[in-house]
Amino acid sequence: MTQTPPRPLEGLRVIDLTRALAGPYATLLLAGLGAEVIKVEQPQGGDLARENSPYVGRDGIVVERRHEDDISISHLTRARGKYGVALDLKKPEARQVFADLVRTADIVVENFTAGTADRLGVGYEAARAANPRIVYCSLSGFGADDLEGGKAMDVIIQALSGAMFSSGEPGEPPVRFGIPIADMLAPVFSVIGILAAIEQRHRTGVGQHVDVSMLGALTSFVAIENWSAMAAAGMASRTGLTVRRLSPFGVFECADGYVALVAVHEKLARGLFRAMGAPELGDDSRFASRDVRVANAHDLEERINAWSRGLPTAEVVRRLEAEGVPVAPVRHPEDALVDPRVVGRNETMPIAHPDYDSEIDLRTAGIPIQFSEARTGFDDALPVRIGEHNDAIYRTLLGYSPEMLEKLSAAGVV
Structure with missing residues (x-):
């Protein structure tokens, strides 16, 4: 009987404090490579992506949520393969719970505005105190050392990086990339940094802080072209x-495309x-x-x-x-996602509501890497509800008693 090959990151555990897209995409990549990802969400509201339209549910695909069990396709996509727990990081009691989670883990990923994690007591210093081997990744708009603490969204980073003026015709308005390129690029650099830090830990036994800036990541790509040289040569900077x-x-x-x-x-x-x-x-x-x-x-x-x-x-x-x-x-994205070449390599994958079938072929990102001695893929886990896996994580993994969990729940911590 042929044995299923392992995934490369099996045995590593990630505490995922991220939300929206950039951070969750980084932890999605880690999950698809085999790491066990524990997604931490606020008990009230949870990840911002839960409120992203469209939704899928008993009525199919809808723009506005109609039923309590409708799931945002964004959440369905980004939370795949992750185990979800509820933890209100604003509560003082959450700091001890966070420390207990970190003691079991290898990696922490957060994408708060710079300085927020430290103010909440879940920053790198707190994580390192609990576990000196921890690799802690901060993915922010402008870097963990940003003194202004500015908020960053993909469109803001596209604007500041110069990327918008690298496309479009001369004299025409700037062009926003049709995909959230800054939100997708920075997480890739984050995963590279995390894996480099894990490799260094193999030699030193010590973890470290990995700091990735969305602005820096996208600007580094813009900088691959020498804009000053082109201007000096009289070449137009905008290429259309x-x-x-x-x-x-x-x-x-062409006549038809x-x-x-x-x-x-x-x-x-x-x-x-x-x-x-x-x-x-x-x-x-x-x-x-x-x-x-x-x-x-x-x-x-x-x-x-x-x-x-x-x-x-x-x-x-x-x-x-x-x-x-x-x-x-030049193809439409719907056609590109079903190209047999990417489907056959699991570079795009189907997703579905756990309880309702859909007539629409919902496809999303897979892990676009092939290994000769390993595989990729996601654990059969999805935090449909906020705190979906509280018992499995808090009771089984951390050993919290029912009485302790009840006390934390009553205080609104979990």
């Missing part, structure tokens, strides 16, 4: 649908010209080498669009593929 310093490179219009194509190098450019039925363009002094194609990018792009607009997307793709030119249709 194409990148003219690599021309031809970008998105072009759009394609993305890349014909940067000589062989590819000549393949493009043949697909266009205009091989003579390869000998045209405006397009005969990479540098002159860049210098005459505007004229070249007009020629390509004039050709592609007269053909269906599928025909443009067929002709370019026949010439070995990298090309793809």
